[in-house]
Amino acid sequence: MKGVDHLAHERNKTEFDVDAMKIVWAGSRHAFELSDRMARLVASDPAFQKDGRIRLGRKELFKNTLRKAAHAWKRILELHLTEEEAGWLRNFVDEPSFTDLHWGMFVPAIKGQGTDEQQQKWLPLAYKMQIIGSYAQTELGHGSNVQGLETTATFDPETDEFVIHSPTLTSSKWWPGGLGKVSTHAIVYARLITNGQEHGVHGFIVQLRSLDDHMPIPGITIGDIGMKFGNGAYNTMDNGVLTFDHIRIPRNQMLMRVLQVTREGKCVKSNVPRQLIYGTMVFVRQTIVADASTALARAVCIATRYSAVRRQFGSQDGGMETQVIDYKTQQSRLFPLLASAYAFRFVGEWLKWLYTDVTQRLQANDFSILPEAHACTAGLKSLTTTATADAIEECRKLCGGHGYLCASGLPELFAVYVPACTYEGDNVVLLLQVARFLMKTVSQLGSGKKPVGTTAYLGRVQDLLQCCCDVQTAEDWLKPSVVLEAFEARSARMCVARAQNLSKFENPEDGFAELSADLVEASVAHCQLIVVSKFIDKLQQDIPGKGVNRQLQNLCYIYALNLLHKYLGDFLSTGCITPKQASLANDQLRSLYSQIRPNAIALVDAFNYTDHYLGSVLGRYDGNVYPKLYEEAWKDPLNDSVVPDGYHEYIHPMLKQQLRNARL
Numbered sequence: 001m002k003g004v005d006h007l008a009h010e011r012n013k014t015e016f017d018v019d020a021m022k023i024v025w026a027g028s029r030h031a032f033e034l035s036d037r038m039a040r041l042v043a044s045d046p047a048f049q050k051d052g053r054i055r056l057g058r059k060e061l062f063k064n065t066l067r068k069a070a071h072a073w074k075r076i077l078e079l080h081l082t083e084e085e086a087g088w089l090r091n092f093v094d095e096p097s098f099t100d101l102h103w104g105m106f107v108p109a110i111k112g113q114g115t116d117e118q119q120q121k122w123l124p125l126a127y128k129m130q131i132i133g134s135y136a137q138t139e140l141g142h143g144s145n146v147q148g149l150e151t152t153a154t155f156d157p158e159t160d161e162f163v164i165h166s167p168t169l170t171s172s173k174w175w176p177g178g179l180g181k182v183s184t185h186a187i188v189y190a191r192l193i194t195n196g197q198e199h200g201v202h203g204f205i206v207q208l209r210s211l212d213d214h215m216p217i218p219g220i221t222i223g224d225i226g227m228k229f230g231n232g233a234y235n236t237m238d239n240g241v242l243t244f245d246h247i248r249i250p251r252n253q254m255l256m257r258v259l260q261v262t263r264e265g266k267c268v269k270s271n272v273p274r275q276l277i278y279g280t281m282v283f284v285r286q287t288i289v290a291d292a293s294t295a296l297a298r299a300v301c302i303a304t305r306y307s308a309v310r311r312q313f314g315s316q317d318g319g320m321e322t323q324v325i326d327y328k329t330q331q332s333r334l335f336p337l338l339a340s341a342y343a344f345r346f347v348g349e350w351l352k353w354l355y356t357d358v359t360q361r362l363q364a365n366d367f368s369i370l371p372e373a374h375a376c377t378a379g380l381k382s383l384t385t386t387a388t389a390d391a392i393e394e395c396r397k398l399c400g401g402h403g404y405l406c407a408s409g410l411p412e413l414f415a416v417y418v419p420a421c422t423y424e425g426d427n428v429v430l431l432l433q434v435a436r437f438l439m440k441t442v443s444q445l446g447s448g449k450k451p452v453g454t455t456a457y458l459g460r461v462q463d464l465l466q467c468c469c470d471v472q473t474a475e476d477w478l479k480p481s482v483v484l485e486a487f488e489a490r491s492a493r494m495c496v497a498r499a500q501n502l503s504k505f506e507n508p509e510d511g512f513a514e515l516s517a518d519l520v521e522a523s524v525a526h527c528q529l530i531v532v533s534k535f536i537d538k539l540q541q542d543i544p545g546k547g548v549n550r551q552l553q554n555l556c557y558i559y560a561l562n563l564l565h566k567y568l569g570d571f572l573s574t575g576c577i578t579p580k581q582a583s584l585a586n587d588q589l590r591s592l593y594s595q596i597r598p599n600a601i602a603l604v605d606a607f608n609y610t611d612h613y614l615g616s617v618l619g620r621y622d623g624n625v626y627p628k629l630y631e632e633a634w635k636d637p638l639n640d641s642v643v644p645d646g647y648h649e650y651i652h653p654m655l656k657q658q659l660r661n662a663r664l
């Protein structure tokens with residue numbers, strides 16, 4: 001039974017249908033009902049309880065994760081959950097584990113890069129978890145530079161096998177999740193060598209441990225790489241180190257959808273482009289964008305609820321102090337993050353659609369859209385994870401001192417989230433990929449090749465180089481066409497300026513390296529345009545529910561106008577808008593903050609997070625923060641005894657000594 005709702009007065013102010021917004025957030029009624037059911041299932045099961053996780057030592061923490069993963073699997077089987085339901089269940093267990101890599105990368109790698117035969121053999125084993133897989137690409141010496149990997153896979157025609165070998169220390173596999181202590185198999189990326197010739201990096205299915213006693217296969221050295229940032233957090237994961245001493249695997253364990261190696265050791269290319277070897281990364285980058293909105297929404301939910309509970313200053317007559325959410329400074333920091341959570345949700349939805357579309361086209365041998373899919377997934381992964389990591393830290397500051405307590409949930413969320421800026425592609429390296437794509441697109445404009453998809457606006461580059469923003473009042477900034485044109489013009493002008501600078505170099509690669517910091521800025525501008533335009537597209541849809549569209553409009557303009565304010569240098573220096581228009585945008589932004597304010601709590605309620613999932617005293621649904629925070633403090637093991645351990649050894653003698661000194 002629920003107790004008093006300390007946020008009821010806030011919820012009473014709501015001007016829209018929260019239940020309808022929950023469905024918009026979830027993506028569909030089906031997704032809402034399913035995720036809601038799974039969230040409650042996990043929250044009500046004591047075996048999935050998260051309390052005290054941050055206080056566990058590594059070994060206990062890890063064993064606890066294994067227990068939860070096994071319990072989750074048991075429930076999945078008992079309840080006959082579908083793959084979709086099982087995915088949600090694992091998500092709400094909210095603890096990184098080997099299962100993320102098994103389902104999130106090992107299985108997709110076999111699906112994407114394996115032949116039909118290989119899929120038939122390996123997928124049923126993986127689906128039943130009779131084998132557990134990880135994704136072993138990164139090495140001690142190379143992560144970003146995939147072509148620089150050193151592990152070798154040399155074909156031995158005599159035995160019809162590949163010999164997998166780690167020739168150097170730096171070729172040790174290093175980082176793969178689930179590898180250190182759990183996985184029985186891995187997709188190992190290695191340089192293919194046949195008949196003394198190199199054929200680039202490919203994926204191989206390699207057994208690592210015995211299926212009977214879990215001992216490493218002879219010739220394999222394997223272990224965990226050690227503690228990572230933060231308490232609890234990503235330390236539930238056994239990121240691993242792995243070396244091979246001439247390990248032999250059958251030829252048919254090379255993933256051969258892109259390139260086949262024949263019995264004689266000849267390489268036969270299929271019609272699939274080489275880049276498909278990177279396909280699993282494209283898939284995961286796309287899921288990471290959706291995950292960014294989830295993580296950001298969690299932090300924002302905590303900071304928003306707490307900002308409505310917390311009061312400071314403003315009481316001259318002995319009445320209530322001001323809720324900190326009513327300070328314009330708090331709003332100007334918090335509401336853009338709330339808007340970003342929604343923005344990333346919708347761009348994530350669109351990216352999922354794009355990915356599905358690309359997958360279907362690839363099956364029909366249409367590879368034309370692959371470069372754009374790569375640029376979009378890489379760019380949006382980079383943009384959304386950077387923004388989310390920064391936002392979680394900002395939410396901690398928005399919660400003042402209490403935000404620094406682990407009980408706020410924010411330190412662990414931050415620690416678990418920040419590696420997203422690095423894994424699945426360092427965020428700067430990925431923006432450089434976007435920059436290459438953009439520069440290529442601009443260089444082809446003269447040849448009559450019409451850009452399509454997210455770069456279609458570059459086809460109107462002449463107009464965009466000349467257009468003048470016609471905003472005259474603050475309300476003019478609420479026109480989709482005005483906002484879109486400003487973002488398109490900024491991005492187009494930045495791209496063209498960078499391309500012109502590049503053309504001054506004799507060697508384009510030298511130019512690219514020299515101008516890389518500027519190029520990254522153009523990539524950011526382009527990716528922000530994508531997010532803004534997908535949010536605007538969303539507003540054009542027929543969205544049911546009283547007042548829902550209105551709230552989404554406000555959020556969309558907060559997202560866009562806050563970016564305009566933050567990146568004013570770009571907009572002004574490229575001449576897209578005037579200082580006067582920038583000032584009007586700011587006026588509009590302030591007014592939007594006031595409009596969002598009464599709906600803020602309902603807008604975070606629409607995320608439909610359980611208290612279990614949020615794991616935050618400050619973010620509790622009922623807002624009953626202080627008594628619970630007080631209660632929580634007493635649970636700390638330091639408070640088990642009134643006089644601490646160590647008093648007699650260290651404190652007491654010191655006090656006595658001071659006493660003696662004082663007497664002297």
Ligand SMILES: CCCCCCCC/C=C\CCCCCCCC(=O)SCCNC(=O)CCNC(=O)[C@H](O)C(C)(C)COP(=O)(O)OP(=O)(O)OC[C@H]1O[C@@H](n2cnc3c(N)ncnc32)[C@H](O)[C@@H]1OP(=O)(O)O
Nearest residue numbers: 087100103104137143144145146147275278374423424425
């Ligand atoms: C229901 C299920 C529930 C499951 C729930 C869980 C879900 C799981 C989700 C979340 C859990 C996450 C847990 C953590 C996981 C972490 C895992 C890892 O970290 S795995 C390691 C990642 N490693 C990187 O990302 C390396 C980064 N490096 C690269 O990607 C490349 O090497 C790159 C982009 C830097 C390229 O390097 P170059 O310059 O040497 O490129 P060249 O290999 O020669 O290829 C160049 C050509 O290929 C294109 N290209 C590059 N990458 C592409 C791609 N991915 N797709 C298509 N084209 C690509 C380029 O555009 C270029 O094209 P042109 O020649 O210009 O036309």
Ligand SMILES: Cc1cc2nc3c(=O)[nH]c(=O)nc-3n(C[C@H](O)[C@H](O)[C@H](O)COP(=O)(O)OP(=O)(O)OC[C@H]3O[C@@H](n4cnc5c(N)ncnc54)[C@H](O)[C@@H]3O)c2cc1C
Nearest residue numbers: 135136137138142143144175176177419422423424425428
């Ligand atoms: C928590 C976590 C989980 C992981 N899980 C897995 C996994 O399951 N499987 C797996 O295979 N890998 C995994 N990784 C590895 C991860 O994919 C790599 O760490 C990542 O791709 C970055 O590569 P790197 O470490 O080599 O960084 P580096 O490339 O060494 O980056 C170091 C710095 O150099 C800069 N830099 C690098 N190249 C360039 C360039 N060309 N131009 C400009 N700047 C550049 C980067 O921006 C960065 O600032 C994981 C990593 C982490 C942190």
